Amino acid sequence: KQEVTQxxxxxxxxxxxxxxxxxxFTDSAIYNLQWFRQDPGKxxxxxxxxxxxxxxxxxxxxxxxxxxxxxxxxxxxxxxxPGDSATYLCAVLPDGSSxxxxxxxxxxxTLQVKP
Amino acid sequence: xxxxxxxxRHKITKRGQNVTFRCDPISEHNRxxxxxxxxxQGPEFLTYFQNEAQLEKSRLLSDRFSAERPKGSFSTLExxxxxxxxxxxxxxxxSLPPQGANYGYTFGSGTRLTVV
Numbered sequence: 001k002q003e004v005t006q007x008x009x010x011x012x013x014x015x016x017x018x019x020x021x022x023x024x025f026t027d028s029a030i031y032n033l034q035w036f037r038q039d040p041g042k043x044x045x046x047x048x049x050x051x052x053x054x055x056x057x058x059x060x061x062x063x064x065x066x067x068x069x070x071x072x073x074x075x076x077x078x079x080x081x082p083g084d085s086a087t088y089l090c091a092v093l094p095d096g097s098s099x100x101x102x103x104x105x106x107x108x109x110t111l112q113v114k115p
Numbered sequence: 116x117x118x119x120x121x122x123x124r125h126k127i128t129k130r131g132q133n134v135t136f137r138c139d140p141i142s143e144h145n146r147x148x149x150x151x152x153x154x155x156q157g158p159e160f161l162t163y164f165q166n167e168a169q170l171e172k173s174r175l176l177s178d179r180f181s182a183e184r185p186k187g188s189f190s191t192l193e194x195x196x197x198x199x200x201x202x203x204x205x206x207x208x209x210s211l212p213p214q215g216a217n218y219g220y221t222f223g224s225g226t227r228l229t230v231v
Contacts, residue, residue: 042224046220100171102171107155
């Protein structure tokens with residue numbers, strides 16, 4: 001059974017710092033991996049999607065990497081800003097669910113960027 | 116099309132009452148998903164539609180839960196005889212097939228249910 005874990009559960013950094021959020025998954029048979037952002041009381045916004053054949057994806061100050069064989073992904077945020085404060089969720093689409101699109105989520109990392 | 120819409124945003128109900136939530140997906144998305152998220156946890160899959168057909172249901176979806184997607188457009192999620200354990204954020208999402216070039220998962224803002 002696929003399990004997704006995110007460490008740490010919470011992180012507080014001063015503005016301007018570069019930071020890394022971690023995601024690990026137990027079964028390497030994944031179709032893709034996505035990172036989402038969730039603001040308090042709101043829905044999820046897709047940030048980056050990495051296909052299983054890819055190693056990384058970049059969007060602005062965000063860079064996500066994927067190491068399928070070791071079951072790990074990282075989300076790198078450069079030059080953090082207070083507006084980056086949110087919960088970041090990692091989700092995998094297992095190979096066996098590639099037809100359904102059913103995602104398995106981690107618990108999330110809640111990031112606070114202090115001015 | 117402005118994205119996935121969910122209604123209501125918040126619902127407070129007394130234990131034992133029935134509630135119904137609505138989700139309007141992105142019009143060209145044939146796949147629609149319902150997830151449930153409790154405080155401090157990631158979303159958990161509840162059920163999935165491809166067009167009007169409900170193709171998969173999680174074991175989390177007890178007999179008190181029913182979901183429909185008539186005509187493959189909007190979807191409703193009904194919870195009968197609500198219990199305090201049903202308190203959660205109910206998230207709807209829609210997508211195109213994962214194999215396609217335009218695959219993308221779009222979530223709505225969710226319906227926050229509080230059972231008192």
